[in-house]
Amino acid sequence: MNNRIEKLARKSLSFISPYVPGKPVEQLFREKGLSKIIKLASNENPLGASPYAVKAIKNKAQTVNRYPEGDAFALKGKLSHLLGIDGRQIVIGSGSSEIISMTVQAFCEPGDEIVFAWPSFIIYKILAHAFGAKPVEVGLNADFTYNLDSYLEKISKKTKLVILCNPNNPTGSHVKKHELRRFIRNIPENVIALFDEAYFEYAEDPDFGSAFQWLGKGNVIIARTFSKIYGLAGLRIGYGIASKDIIRILEKIRPPFNTTILAQEAAIAALDDRNFVRKSIQHNKKEKKYLSENLKKLGFTVFQSQANFLFCQTEKNAAEICQKLEENGIIVRPMTGFGLKENFIRITVGKSSENRLLIKQLEKIC
Amino acid sequence: MNNRIEKLARKSLSFISPYVPGKPVEQLFREKGLSKIIKLASNENPLGASPYAVKAIKNKAQTVNRYPEGDAFALKGKLSHLLGIDGRQIVIGSGSSEIISMTVQAFCEPGDEIVFAWPSFIIYKILAHAFGAKPVEVGLNADFTYNLDSYLEKISKKTKLVILCNPNNPTGSHVKKHELRRFIRNIPENVIALFDEAYFEYAEDPDFGSAFQWLGKGNVIIARTFSKIYGLAGLRIGYGIASKDIIRILEKIRPPFNTTILAQEAAIAALDDRNFVRKSIQHNKKEKKYLSENLKKLGFTVFQSQANFLFCQTEKNAAEICQKLEENGIIVRPMTGFGLKENFIRITVGKSSENRLLIKQLEKIC
Numbered sequence: 001m002n003n004r005i006e007k008l009a010r011k012s013l014s015f016i017s018p019y020v021p022g023k024p025v026e027q028l029f030r031e032k033g034l035s036k037i038i039k040l041a042s043n044e045n046p047l048g049a050s051p052y053a054v055k056a057i058k059n060k061a062q063t064v065n066r067y068p069e070g071d072a073f074a075l076k077g078k079l080s081h082l083l084g085i086d087g088r089q090i091v092i093g094s095g096s097s098e099i100i101s102m103t104v105q106a107f108c109e110p111g112d113e114i115v116f117a118w119p120s121f122i123i124y125k126i127l128a129h130a131f132g133a134k135p136v137e138v139g140l141n142a143d144f145t146y147n148l149d150s151y152l153e154k155i156s157k158k159t160k161l162v163i164l165c166n167p168n169n170p171t172g173s174h175v176k177k178h179e180l181r182r183f184i185r186n187i188p189e190n191v192i193a194l195f196d197e198a199y200f201e202y203a204e205d206p207d208f209g210s211a212f213q214w215l216g217k218g219n220v221i222i223a224r225t226f227s228k229i230y231g232l233a234g235l236r237i238g239y240g241i242a243s244k245d246i247i248r249i250l251e252k253i254r255p256p257f258n259t260t261i262l263a264q265e266a267a268i269a270a271l272d273d274r275n276f277v278r279k280s281i282q283h284n285k286k287e288k289k290y291l292s293e294n295l296k297k298l299g300f301t302v303f304q305s306q307a308n309f310l311f312c313q314t315e316k317n318a319a320e321i322c323q324k325l326e327e328n329g330i331i332v333r334p335m336t337g338f339g340l341k342e343n344f345i346r347i348t349v350g351k352s353s354e355n356r357l358l359i360k361q362l363e364k365i366c
Numbered sequence: 367m368n369n370r371i372e373k374l375a376r377k378s379l380s381f382i383s384p385y386v387p388g389k390p391v392e393q394l395f396r397e398k399g400l401s402k403i404i405k406l407a408s409n410e411n412p413l414g415a416s417p418y419a420v421k422a423i424k425n426k427a428q429t430v431n432r433y434p435e436g437d438a439f440a441l442k443g444k445l446s447h448l449l450g451i452d453g454r455q456i457v458i459g460s461g462s463s464e465i466i467s468m469t470v471q472a473f474c475e476p477g478d479e480i481v482f483a484w485p486s487f488i489i490y491k492i493l494a495h496a497f498g499a500k501p502v503e504v505g506l507n508a509d510f511t512y513n514l515d516s517y518l519e520k521i522s523k524k525t526k527l528v529i530l531c532n533p534n535n536p537t538g539s540h541v542k543k544h545e546l547r548r549f550i551r552n553i554p555e556n557v558i559a560l561f562d563e564a565y566f567e568y569a570e571d572p573d574f575g576s577a578f579q580w581l582g583k584g585n586v587i588i589a590r591t592f593s594k595i596y597g598l599a600g601l602r603i604g605y606g607i608a609s610k611d612i613i614r615i616l617e618k619i620r621p622p623f624n625t626t627i628l629a630q631e632a633a634i635a636a637l638d639d640r641n642f643v644r645k646s647i648q649h650n651k652k653e654k655k656y657l658s659e660n661l662k663k664l665g666f667t668v669f670q671s672q673a674n675f676l677f678c679q680t681e682k683n684a685a686e687i688c689q690k691l692e693e694n695g696i697i698v699r700p701m702t703g704f705g706l707k708e709n710f711i712r713i714t715v716g717k718s719s720e721n722r723l724l725i726k727q728l729e730k731i732c
Contacts, residue, residue, distance in 0.1 A: 005584065005611040008526065008556060010475055013615065019622040024435045042433050049431040057427040057628070064423070064632070065415040065597035067408050069390045094460060097621060105496070107374055110476070123622070130471070130619045160374065190374060218371065227433075234430035234627035245371040249379060253496045255463060256385040256489070261600030262423070262628055266430070 012110070012132040019126055023331050034329040038357060040348040041333040043169070043199070043309050045231035047280055047351070052273040053232060053266035060265045068261040071251075075264050078271055079239060088244045089215070091251060094258045096198050096225035096238035101127055102250045103221055103240075104161065107192050108133035112160035117146060119338040120165045121196060133160070144171040144303050144311065148183045155191060162187055165196040166211075167203055170338055170346040172305025180209030184217060192246070194221045198238075199307035201229040201277065202284055208306060218243045226263075228308060229280050230270040235263035284308050287349045294359045295347075298366050309348045311335075316366065318345045324365045330358055378476070378498040385492055389697050400695040404723060406714040407699040409535070409565070409675050411597035413646055413717070418639040419598060419632035426631045434627040437617075441630045444637055445605060454610045455581070457617060460624045462564050462591035462604035467493055468616045469587055469606075470527065473558050474499035478526035483512060485704040486531045487562060499526070510537040510669050510677065514549045521557060528553055531562040532577075533569055536704055536712040538671025546575030550583060558612070560587045564604075565673035567595040567643065568650055574672060584609045592629075594674060595646050596636040601629035650674050653715045660725045661713075664732050675714045677701075682732065684711045690731045696724055 006014075022041030029037060048054075072092040080087040093099040100123060108114060110132035116124045118137035128135035136159070138151045146168070155162065164183070167174040175183070187193045195211035214220050225238035237259050240250065270276070291310055292302045301313040314321065319342050322334045335344035349355065372380075388407030395403060414420075438458040446453040459465040466489060474480060476498035482490045484503035494501035502525070504517045512534070521528065530549070533540040541549065553559045561577035580586050591604035603625050606616065636642070657676055658668045667679040680687065685708050688700040701710035715721065 004555065005609065005615065008473055008558060008585075009615045010472060013472065013618050016618045018618055018620075019436075021433060021436050021622055024433070026435055026439065039432070044433065045431045047431075048428065053430070054427045057430070058424050061420045061423040061427075062414065064419070064600035065411045065413075066405070067387065067390070067410065067593075067599045068602075069392055070385075070387050073392065094621070095623060097623070101621065106376060106379065109376055109498075132475075189370065192374060219374075231431035233433045233623075236434075236623055236626050243371065249371065249375045252379050252382045252384055254384075255460070255467065256387055257461060257463070257599075257602055260602050260626055260629060263626060 010132065012129050015129040016126055019122055020337050022333050028326060028331055032327070037329045037331065038350060038354045039331045040350045040354065040358060041331040042233070043228060043307070043348045044233050045228060045280055046349065046354065047231065047283060049231040050270040050273040050276040052269040052276070053230065056265045056269035057262050060262055064261055066261065068257055068259060068264055070256045072259060072264050075268050078268050082271060083241065085241065086244065089241055089247055091240045091247050091254060092259055093238045093240060094236040095227055096196065096223040097123055098258060099223040099238055099240035100124070100194065100196065102253055103192065103194050104128065104131050104133065106249050106253050108160050111158065113156060113158040114161045114163065115151065115154045115159055116163040117151070117165065117168065119170055119335070119340055121169045122338060124163050140171065140173070145173045146175055148175065148179055151183070152186050155188065159191050161192045161194060163194045163196060166209070167199045167306040169199065169307065170335060171303060171311045172307045172309060173303070174203060174205060174306040175209050176205070176207045177209040180211065184211065184214045184220065187219070189219060192219050192221060194223065196223050198223070198225045198228055200224070202281065202308050203306040204285060205306055215241060215243065218245065221246055226267045226270060229277055230267070232263070232266055232270060235260065235266055237263040237267050284349050287352060287355050291347065291349060291355050298362050309346050312345050312347060314343050314345065316343070318343045321345065321365055325361055328361050330361055376498065378495050381495040382492055385488055386703050388699050394692060394697055398693070403695045403697065404716060404720045405697045406716045406720065406724060407697040408599070409594060409673070409714045410599050411594060411646055412715065412720065413597065413649060415597040416636040416639040416642040418635040418642070419596065422631045422635035423628050426628055430627055432627065434623055434625060434630055436622045438625060438630050441634050444634050448637060449607065451607065452610065455607055455613055457606045457613050457620060458625055459604045459606060460602040461593055462562065462589040463489055464624060465589035465604055465606035466490070466560065466562065468619055469558065469560050470494065470497050470499065471619050472615050474526050477524065479522060479524040480527045480529065481517065481520045481525055482529040483517070483531065483534065485536055485706055487535045488704060490529050506537065506539070511539045512541055514541065514545055517549070518552050521554065525557050527558045527560060529560045529562060533565045533672040535565065535673065536701060537669060537677045538673045538675060539669065540569060540571065540672040541575050542571070542573045543575040546577065550577065550580045550586065553585070555585060558585050558587060560589065562589050564589070564591045564594055566590065568647065568674050569672040570651060571672055581607060581609065584611065587612055592633045592636060595643055596633070598629070598632055598636060601626065601632055603629040603633050650715050653718060653721050657713065657715060657721050664728050675712050678711050678713060680709050680711065682709070684709050687711065687731055691727055694727050696727055
């Protein structure tokens with residue numbers, strides 16, 4: 001590293017290790033030259049993209065010489081109608097991750113603390129460093145469920161933001177309605193409470209607690225995405241909902257054209273595709289059960305998940321298992337990147353055929 | 367405004383007025399119900415998107431359930447080959463504006479100064495405030511050409527970043543090779559020099575000075591875009607080129623998935639579409655000449671432009687002219703948002719028929 005340039009960079013950047021995503025199919029193809037590759041590493045929708053969305057993309061392909069409407073007027077209108085809230089309570093982001101990023105940028109100055117669970121979505125820690133704030137991690141219980149009391153205990157006078165991922169990535173654990181009520185009521189008014197609900201559509205527990213009914217609290221922000229249930233991860237589009245006061249501040253730092261024409265149009269179409277959402281939920285439920293049962297038979301400890309992935313523990317070396325799977329064209333996610341020991345794996349629920357192939361390969365390996 | 371929430375936001379955000387883009391066609395349609403609208407307000411390519419790119423979008427529409435390759439491996443490879451530089455000297459952004467934004471975020475801490483011209487691209491000032499840095503504006507000459515000496519005079523011990531837009535938006539003015547040489551040589555080593563070359567492909571002056579040959583200086587960053595000559599504004603994709611040391615730092619804060627699958631694929635295809643680029647350049651040259659001559663006949667002062675737009679001054683009230691044009695379905699860009707007096711307008715070179723219609727309308731109005 002050239003010291004001269006490094007010295008010019010923001011001090012807090014030295015703490016950042018760039019995010020390592022699930023290995024892309026193209027990369028494994030380049031590395032091993034395999035022709036058939038199955039990716040169960042990034043919690044994508046195995047049924048593809050919403051067909052309505054695909055049609056919208058093709059219809060609008062000719063129009064991309066024009067800038068998008070910066071504030072995604074039509075998409076906000078659609079969401080406002082569906083959610084029954086004011087359009088001024090909605091901000092559109094380049095994936096839900098940009099909603100999280102804008103929140104950190106808008107509210108956290110150097111010295112401020114951001115409280116979040118660990119393991120949880122790695123981006124929280126990266127963003128804290130990227131904007132010079134201090135990450136404060138809260139451990140999960142031994143069974144990887146949330147301990148909301150220890151969360152609340154970590155809130156100090158320096159805390160500016162609390163982030164709760166519900167259902168949690170990578171563990172699949174969730175917070176119930178009554179737990180959420182107590183949690184939100186105990187967060188001080190001068191602390192922003194961000195709820196990352198990227199996976200909420202998959203939650204099966206009727207007692208799952210979305211922060212949606214707590215929007216009236218004023219300091220609550222919810223980040224949601226079109227990347228999962230709607231199958232639009234490749235288009236980078238998500239949304240944030242909050243009080244009008246919060247949205248007004250986020251709009252100040254939202255990049256003027258942060259989502260593409262095609263993403264906006266695809267998201268609008270996908271919201272109408274109720275059949276695709278229903279099918280995706282049913283598929284996930286059935287196949288998650290299949291995977292869970294068969295992984296347990298193979299000796300894995302499988303934690304209860306309300307999302308479209310399973311968090312598994314093995315007595316063996318998980319890195320080796322992942323390595324062997326990759327050699328056979330199956331990509332899953334080792335959890336060392338999440339700061340966990342070498343015996344955890346996160347597996348995305350795939351197509352029926354993919355899940356069966358995974359179990360078959362694991363039978364050989366284990 | 368709810369004082370409680372406002373007080374929680376970063377102090378420097380209070381200086382930000384959100385960016386006001388060229389009025390979208392959809393917005394004018396909503397406001398006036400006009401059926402035929404011509405937009406000459408956002409420097410988009412009037413010939414549409416590269417046909418190769420449109421085809422690539424349609425071909426890849428089905429794949430958007432997958433995350434993009436975060437680092438745009440294939441697109442970087444293509445650019446690296448075309449530019450004859452190492453792939454590690456390239457970073458891909460959500461438009462060139464994200465390259466600029468990442469540069470500010472990576473290098474500027476509260477208290478640091480950012481020197482740029484005024485009027486120039488408004489985003490520079492917004493970004494300075496968004497990241498808590500101090501914007502330092504350099505006036506242009508009376509004919510809106512650059513005064514590089516006064517630029518250099520504004521560099522202080524607190525200066526972390528100098529931004530030069532070349533050709534300049536909104537004035538169309540440019541810097542020649544020998545001027546650039548002297549400028550770059552006089553920028554201290556511990557100051558990052560960012561050159562915004564969004565419009566460089568349109569430059570007709572053979573003596574136009576791109577910063578490309580100065581990459582070896584180490585502190586130079588060039589931001590370029592697919593939004594203009596390639597006609598992909600709606601897809602949000604651009605690139606930055608710099609020393610490997612700078613790119614390594616920008617990669618630390620680049621959002622993990624900052625461009626879409628479709629944008630990456632369209633950009634790769636567009637780079638092969640040499641015919642479209644050639645046609646776009648020829649069209650721009652011919653039509654800019656037509657517009658310039660006819661605007662002068664109508665009494666406008668038209669400044670020399672190396673880009674795909676014209677910066678014009680009128681004796682009359684520009685806001686009124688813009689208003690009357692809008693009533694007739696033509697959107698141009700009044701320059702009050704750029705902090706200029708009420709007698710300046712920026713007009714994007716449109717299709718031949720659009721340019722003729724504009725002149726016809728102006729003949730009626732003026």
